[in-house]
Amino acid sequence: MADSTAPARTVTLTDDATGKSWKLPLISGSTGPDVIDIRKLYGTTGLFTFDPGFTSTAACESRITFIDGDKGILLHRGYPIEQLAEKSDFLEVAYLLQYGELPNTSQKADWVHHITYHTMVHEQLIRFYSGFRRDAHPMAVMCGVVGGLAAFYHDSLDIHDEYQRLVSCHRLIAKLPTLAAMTYKYAMGQPFVYPQNSLSYAENFLYMMFSVPAEPYKINPVLARAMDKIFILHADHEQNASTSTVRLASSSGANPFACMAAGITSLWGPAHGGANEAVLKMLMKIGSKDKVPEIIRRAKDPNDDFRLMGFGHRVYKNYDPRAKIMRETCHEVLRELGITNDPLLETAMEMERIALQDDYFIQKKLYPNVDFYSGIILRAMGFPMSMFTVLFALARTAGWVAHWQEQLREDEQKIGRPRQLYTGATHRDFVELAKRG
Numbered sequence: 001m002a003d004s005t006a007p008a009r010t011v012t013l014t015d016d017a018t019g020k021s022w023k024l025p026l027i028s029g030s031t032g033p034d035v036i037d038i039r040k041l042y043g044t045t046g047l048f049t050f051d052p053g054f055t056s057t058a059a060c061e062s063r064i065t066f067i068d069g070d071k072g073i074l075l076h077r078g079y080p081i082e083q084l085a086e087k088s089d090f091l092e093v094a095y096l097l098q099y100g101e102l103p104n105t106s107q108k109a110d111w112v113h114h115i116t117y118h119t120m121v122h123e124q125l126i127r128f129y130s131g132f133r134r135d136a137h138p139m140a141v142m143c144g145v146v147g148g149l150a151a152f153y154h155d156s157l158d159i160h161d162e163y164q165r166l167v168s169c170h171r172l173i174a175k176l177p178t179l180a181a182m183t184y185k186y187a188m189g190q191p192f193v194y195p196q197n198s199l200s201y202a203e204n205f206l207y208m209m210f211s212v213p214a215e216p217y218k219i220n221p222v223l224a225r226a227m228d229k230i231f232i233l234h235a236d237h238e239q240n241a242s243t244s245t246v247r248l249a250s251s252s253g254a255n256p257f258a259c260m261a262a263g264i265t266s267l268w269g270p271a272h273g274g275a276n277e278a279v280l281k282m283l284m285k286i287g288s289k290d291k292v293p294e295i296i297r298r299a300k301d302p303n304d305d306f307r308l309m310g311f312g313h314r315v316y317k318n319y320d321p322r323a324k325i326m327r328e329t330c331h332e333v334l335r336e337l338g339i340t341n342d343p344l345l346e347t348a349m350e351m352e353r354i355a356l357q358d359d360y361f362i363q364k365k366l367y368p369n370v371d372f373y374s375g376i377i378l379r380a381m382g383f384p385m386s387m388f389t390v391l392f393a394l395a396r397t398a399g400w401v402a403h404w405q406e407q408l409r410e411d412e413q414k415i416g417r418p419r420q421l422y423t424g425a426t427h428r429d430f431v432e433l434a435k436r437g
C-alpha cells in the first residue's frame with residue numbers, strides 16, 4: 001500500500017446542490033494510475049459510486065501483473081512479456097506469478113517436480129466424462145470436471161492452511177492439461193492418454209492430446225516450444241473478467257477447485273476467452289481476404305452489432321503486446337508445418353492491415369488482441385476450434401491460482417459484495433388476484 005511516510009494526499013468531493021464536501025484519500029501504487037480510496041465513502045457520505053463494467057474501478061491491490069494499455073506494456077512481476085515469452089518457459093512463469101521472483105535452479109527443480117508428480121487424476125474422475133454427451137462443448141465438460149476435483153482432493157481444501165493451498169496450486173496447474181486432453185479424447189472417442197513424467201509440460205500436453213496407442217508419438221520441438229510460448233502469453237492478465245470471478249468466488253471462502261471452475265465459466269464468453277474460437281469462425285465465414293472490406297464496413301456500422309472478434313480491448317488502447325508475439329509464432333508454426341499460404345492467415349493479416357489504417361479503429365483505438373492470431377496457430381497444430389478456450393483456461397490457471405493466493409494472503413479478508421443503483425419499483429402493497437384487472 002502507499003508509502004505511509006508521504007504527506008497524505010486527498011481529493012475533495014463536493015455536492016454542488018448542498019455545498020457539502022468530503023476529502024477522500026489518494027493512494028499511489030508503484031506505477032500506473034493513482035486511486036481514490038472510497039472504502040469509507042458510503043459510511044461518511046451515504047453515497048455509492050456507480051461503475052458498471054468497472055471501467056474506472058480498482059477492485060483490489062495486486063503485485064502480480066501490470067498493464068499500461070496506452071503504451072501496450074504487459075509486465076509479470078516487473079518482467080516484460082516479450083522477454084518472458086522469448087527466454088522463459090511456462091512453468092517458470094507460473095512460479096514467477098506465484099512467488100514474485102524468478103526461481104533459482106533448485107527452486108525451479110522443486111516446483112517442476114511437484115507439478116510433474118501431480119499430473120495424473122483420480123481414476124474415478126474418469127467416470128465423470130462418460131456422463132457427458134460426446135458432442136458437448138469441451139468448456140462445458142471442463143466446468144464440470146474442474147469443479148469436480150473438490151470431490152476427490154479433500155486433503156487440500158482448507159484455504160486457511162498455507163501448505164494445503166500450495167498443494168491445490170500444484171494440483172490445478174498439473175491437472176488442467178490432463179483434464180483438457182481427456183476432454184478432447186472423449187469427444188474424439190479415443191482412449192485417454194496418461195501423462196508421461198519424462199516429458200516437459202507442453203510436450204506432455206501435446207502427447208496426451210495427439211498420441212494414440214496404435215503408434216509411437218514423435219514430439220515436434222518447434223511445436224512444443226510454440227505451445228509453451230502460447231501458454232506463457234495466456235498465463236495472466238491483471239483483473240480481467242475471469243480472474244475477477246475467481247477472486248470474487250474466493251472471497252466467500254469457496255474451495256480452490258470451485259473458484260477455478262468459476263473462472264472457467266467466465267472465460268468461456270466470446271467477449272473474453274471465447275474470442276479465440278469466435279475469431280476463427282469469423283475468418284472461416286469471411287472465406288477470403290477480398291471479402292475483408294465488407295466485414296470492416298459491418299464492424300463500423302453503428303446499426304450492426306457485428307464486431308471484429310480478436311479486436312479491441314478494455315485496457316489496451318494500443319497493440320496488445322501478446323498479439324505481436326502470437327503473430328510471429330504463427331509464422332514460425334506455419335513454416336514448420338509447411339503451410340505456405342494459409343487463407344485464414346492471409347485474411348487475418350489483410351483485416352489487420354485495413355483496420356489499422358481505418359479512422360474508426362484508429363479513433364476508437366481498436367487493435368488486434370491476444371485472441372486474433374492464436375486460433376490460426378492452434379488450428380494448424382491440429383486443435384479443433386472448440387478446444388481453443390480450453391487451452392486458454394489451462395494456461396490462465398497459473399494466473400488464477402496466483403491471484404487466489406495473493407487475495408488469501410491479505411491481512412483483511414472481506415467478502416466481495418457490490419451495491420447497486422436501484423431504479424425499480426418503490427414500496428407498494430400486494431394486490432389480490434381478483435383485484436388485479
Ligand code: SDX
Pocket residue numbers: 053236237239240241270271272273275299300306307308309310311312313314315364366369370371
Ligand atoms: C480477452 O480483460 C482482459 O485482459 C481480457 C484478456 C485476458 O487476457 O484476460 O485480454 C483476454 O478477453 C481479449 C478480448 C477478446 N474479445 C474480443 O476480441 C471480442 C471483440 N472485442 C470487443 O467485444 C471489445 O473490444 C471488448 C469486449 C474486448 C472490450 O470492450 P469494452 O472495453 O467494453 O469496449 P466497448 O465495448 O465499450 O467498445 C468501445 C467502442 C464501442 O463503440 P461506441 O459504443 O463507443 O460507438 O469500440 C467499439 C464499440 O462498438 N468496439 C468495436 C470492437 N470492440 C469495441 N467495434 C468493432 N469491433 C470490435 N471488436
